[in-house]
Amino acid sequence: xxxxxxxxxxxxxxxxxxxxxxxxxxxxxxxxxxxxxxxxxxxxxxxxxxxxxxxxxxxxxxxxxxxxxxxxxxxxxxxxxxxxxxxxxxxxxxxxxxxxxxxxxxxxxxxxxxxxxxxxxxxxxxxxxxxxxxxxxxxxxxxxxxxxxxxxxxxxxxxxxxxxxxxxxxxxxxxxxxxxxxxxxxxxxxxxxxxxxxxxxxxxxxxxxxxxxxxxxxxxxxxxxxxxxxxxxxxxxxxxxxxxxxxxxxxxxxxxxxx
Amino acid sequence: xxxxxxxxxxxxxxxxxxxxxxxxxxxxxxxxxxxxxxxxxxxxxxxxxxxxxxxxxxxxxxxxxxxxxxxxxxxxxxxxxxxxxxxxxxxxxxxxxxxxxxxxxxxxxxxxxxxxxxxxxxxxxxxxxxxxxxxxxxxxxxxxxxxxxxxxxxxxxxxxxxxxxxxxxxxxxxxxxxxxxxxxxxxxxxxxxxxxxxxxxxxxxxxxxxxxxxxxxxxxxxxxxxxxxxxxxxxxxxxxxxxxxxxxxxxxxxxxxxxxxxxxxxxxxx
Numbered sequence: 001x002x003x004x005x006x007x008x009x010x011x012x013x014x015x016x017x018x019x020x021x022x023x024x025x026x027x028x029x030x031x032x033x034x035x036x037x038x039x040x041x042x043x044x045x046x047x048x049x050x051x052x053x054x055x056x057x058x059x060x061x062x063x064x065x066x067x068x069x070x071x072x073x074x075x076x077x078x079x080x081x082x083x084x085x086x087x088x089x090x091x092x093x094x095x096x097x098x099x100x101x102x103x104x105x106x107x108x109x110x111x112x113x114x115x116x117x118x119x120x121x122x123x124x125x126x127x128x129x130x131x132x133x134x135x136x137x138x139x140x141x142x143x144x145x146x147x148x149x150x151x152x153x154x155x156x157x158x159x160x161x162x163x164x165x166x167x168x169x170x171x172x173x174x175x176x177x178x179x180x181x182x183x184x185x186x187x188x189x190x191x192x193x194x195x196x197x198x199x200x201x202x203x204x205x206x207x208x209x210x211x212x213x214x215x216x217x218x219x220x221x222x223x224x225x226x227x228x229x230x231x232x233x234x235x236x237x238x239x240x241x242x243x244x245x246x247x248x249x250x251x252x253x254x255x256x257x258x259x
Numbered sequence: 260x261x262x263x264x265x266x267x268x269x270x271x272x273x274x275x276x277x278x279x280x281x282x283x284x285x286x287x288x289x290x291x292x293x294x295x296x297x298x299x300x301x302x303x304x305x306x307x308x309x310x311x312x313x314x315x316x317x318x319x320x321x322x323x324x325x326x327x328x329x330x331x332x333x334x335x336x337x338x339x340x341x342x343x344x345x346x347x348x349x350x351x352x353x354x355x356x357x358x359x360x361x362x363x364x365x366x367x368x369x370x371x372x373x374x375x376x377x378x379x380x381x382x383x384x385x386x387x388x389x390x391x392x393x394x395x396x397x398x399x400x401x402x403x404x405x406x407x408x409x410x411x412x413x414x415x416x417x418x419x420x421x422x423x424x425x426x427x428x429x430x431x432x433x434x435x436x437x438x439x440x441x442x443x444x445x446x447x448x449x450x451x452x453x454x455x456x457x458x459x460x461x462x463x464x465x466x467x468x469x470x471x472x473x474x475x476x477x478x479x480x481x482x483x484x485x486x487x488x489x490x491x492x493x494x495x496x497x498x499x500x501x502x503x504x505x506x507x508x509x510x511x512x513x514x515x516x517x518x519x520x521x522x523x524x525x526x527x528x529x
Binding site for chain 2: 114115116119166183185190191192194198209212213214222226227228230231259
């Protein structure tokens with residue numbers, strides 16, 4: 001083999017290696033995205049498209065969509081989850097026999113989450129009637145609605161998750177026009193109510209303690225003491241939602257903004 | 260810049276003057292935008308004309324640093340106020356009952372961390388800590404001798420803080436990092452507010468504009484009875500779900516900088 005050929009060969013190998021790396025990265029990226037983004041009962045997405053600009057869509061499976069619409073559908077999904085949970089709470093035996101104060105708090109949370117859910121449904125339907133997330137089916141059979149610990153413990157997780165989800169979604173909204181600015185403000189109007197809920201539920205679980213804004217949920221920034229709520233990306237939130245097993249209807253989140 | 264100067268500067272920004280500089284024009288635009296949003300822009304995903312969008316973007320970048328620093332100093336001022344308030348409260352023997360000290364120590368820790376955070380973010384641009392008078396001057400409030408008064412003010416400060424941060428989200432929309440930090444503080448203030456409200460026998464959330472604070476602090480809850488969200492009046496839509504009361508509870512409302520400063524300045528000497 002002469003020198004020229006050697007160099008040629010070396011280049012070819014390098015090129016192939018680069019291609020491989022790039023393809024592995026693409027696949028990794030896809031697996032990561034799809035693994036976290038597919039919500040529902042064990043649905044698997046097969047990847048047959050390496051082109052990042054064209055997002056594979058599952059026939060018959062709803063995708064939350066792109067841009068601000070996607071974020072609104074994402075919020076709508078979370079509100080559906082919360083509203084359905086409290087619907088079950090109010091139909092359950094723990095709530096029926098709970099002390100009046102707890103009963104009132106849980107009923108308030110039910111009302112608020114139903115209002116949030118219906119608000120998103122109305123709002124998204126008004127602007128994108130063909131792209132609104134359908135009514136999701138849920139399975140809360142793993143929650144014992146006769147148990148205080150199960151009801152309040154699940155409520156705590158859902159409310160804390162809601163807070164971190166809205167905090168993370170704020171920056172994903174394109175607020176460069178009036179509508180986007182409205183969505184950002186609306187997210188702000190709702191997230192503080194979710195935080196009020198989380199605080200109340202946490203205090204019911206451990207009254208008079210620091211748990212209403214506890215170190216188990218707050219984080220530090222830049223090495224500070226914990227004093228900030230989390231701000232989580234939709235992929236992280238949806239992954240946590242998958243883990244609950246509560247969502248039966250599969251949907252994907254393949255086009256949500258990531259920055 | 261001291262706080263009073265900052266206050267003046269910020270208050271002037273809300274005045275619609277036709278002879279303003281370009282910077283003033285942008286601030287008016289922003290302030291107008293915020294008002295328009297609250298007065299219910301119809302829900303729409305459609306962008307405004309690309310020309311208007313480009314103009315907005317260029318104006319936003321022109322005032323980028325100044326505007327964000329103003330917002331950060333505004334936030335810092337509120338955090339200074341809260342930290343100072345809770346520090347004195349915790350240091351005053353016999354004020355806070357033993358059973359409630361864990362809560363207020365927690366809140367104090369958070370506010371102190373928030374102060375450090377905003378000071379760090381501002382660097383040399385950070386304003387000095389104002390001098391506070393928690394008796395409210397002529398109001399002569401027994402803030403640190405009466406626990407109910409201390410609790411009432413705590414609730415007022417926390418609920419104001421929630422509304423103040425919410426009101427600035429739009430102003431920070433040009434900086435994802437700052438916006439997210441502000442949101443991360445905002446929801447912690449809401450956790451505090453809920454806790455203190457419940458300790459006072461109120462709900463953790465705000466029904467209409469109802470409150471049990473002295474009437475001098477009505478401004479803290481002004482506008483909370485709003486039922487129009489994203490251009491839709493939700494008031495009559497939820498009869499089976501708590502009605503208009505629940506609608507107002509389900510959405511917290513923002514305050515403008517000027518509205519917040521009017522409340523905060525009751526307790527600021529210089």
